Amino acid sequence: MAIIYPEFNSPVTIGVTAPSSGLYKEQYSLLERAIEKMESKGFTVKVGDTAWMQYKAKSAPATTRAAELNSMLQDDTIDFIFPPWGGELLIEILEHIQFEKIKPKWLLGYSDTSVLLLAITLKTGIATAHGNNIIDLRGRLTDPTTAMWEKVLFTKKGEEVIQYSSEKFQLEWQHNNETDYVFHLTEPTKWKTVKNDPMYVKGRLLGGCIDVIRHLIGTPYGDVRAFQKQFINNEPIIWYLENCELQTTDLRRTLVQMKLAGWFDNCSAILFGRSPANQPKEDYHVVDVYMELAEELGVPIGYDIDCGHMPPQITFVNGAYAEVRIYTNGGMVTQRFIE
Structure with a gap:
């Protein structure tokens, strides 16, 4: 299949x-x-x-x-x-x-x-x-x-489709003060990597809002291993994740659970979207979370990408083959609709 x-x-x-x-x-x-x-x-x-x-x-x-x-x-x-x-x-x-x-x-x-x-x-x-x-x-x-x-x-x-990082993003919602674009795109976009180096990764895309998709772990609807075996011939996965409301310790707990559940097995990279949450707990900041995860998994991690509750957003296709590049002046996502 x-x-x-x-x-x-x-x-x-x-x-x-x-x-x-x-x-x-x-x-x-x-x-x-x-x-x-x-x-x-x-x-x-x-x-x-x-x-x-x-x-x-x-x-x-x-x-x-x-x-x-x-x-x-x-x-x-x-x-x-x-x-x-x-x-x-x-x-x-x-x-x-x-x-x-x-x-x-x-x-x-x-x-x-x-x-x-x-x-x-x-x-x-x-x-x-x-x-x-x-x-x-x-x-x-x-x-x-x-x-x-x-x-x-x-x-x-x-076929394939290429998307590029945005020029600017929205810092906060202003529902009673819409622009012609609906969003208020005021802040310069900059995709980043944990090691501050350029990043080039390949794999099948999976992801979503981490606050809620984490609840699929251990259910019949969250069997990532079976999906890898049945549908993508055990190709590596690029996870894209965005945080809506979790503070850093809850985010960390969730990522550890995902790791223990095998969701990050055969993972080629993880991409984190910009977030209005990510509030530090004591002196534990979200970059600490990203750095620990990168070290544990041995995979590159990019963050502040165009995904989630701080628009605009790249359209990511679950299951598609992707090549993701993060470089000094921006980023790009190439998706190929191949079996």
Whole structure:
């Protein structure tokens, strides 16, 4: 078996469902504007009921969310599933997803959505895309880094797509003060490495928001060893990880657990996204965490890359073959859609 890359056949229909959080009524305009933007680009958009719902930290009960998601995953008229945003409790729906009935189609998102993305790729070998949410695309303009989601998803099997580090990133969210790009891109981007040396690595991409994907460890949805053996012929993995809320000691505990669970076996590199968290505990800083992990695993580690809750984001495809370069003036990610 091998990695399966979904392919678009024009015209493309987007299914919007909320497997984690939906929207409160006062937030509806965010999604409505995003839908208008997608339709102006030629996409057809079908919106599920859960997108317009939110109660007790979730859009709906787990079985309701799973039923709507299953329906879209099995619907031949829907080419692409694009949740409004992440949330907190997507993990509740995993036991209700009919993985064996999923028809290959793109899923794109991040934050809590990365639980779903990683679980689908590990269980089925279907490539999934980690990047922006549909609500991030409601602006009049789209910055060049974010805009690459479209080129990535339109890449065909056997082709490659190259993305470069952004010029600037957003330091903090200002929801009541949007720009034409939605984001406030004010801070110069600089990808870094633990050893302050240029980095060039190759491998298969896997990753997501570490706060939530860590909860797949030890479950039927997080069997990385089986995925390596079954779908990628034991090729090395490049992990991309982003931290939403963990302070440094919790991040460290999580990375040790991942190591003990074998997630870093046959790993060629780890990439960490910029983070609004990473708060030090006493004098224990996030760079200390990165340095310890690099020494223990003997692999290169890059950080402050374009991934996660400090936009903009590179679109990373779980399962794709990648070559990642970090150099003095920037970085680049080449992804090849090969089996």
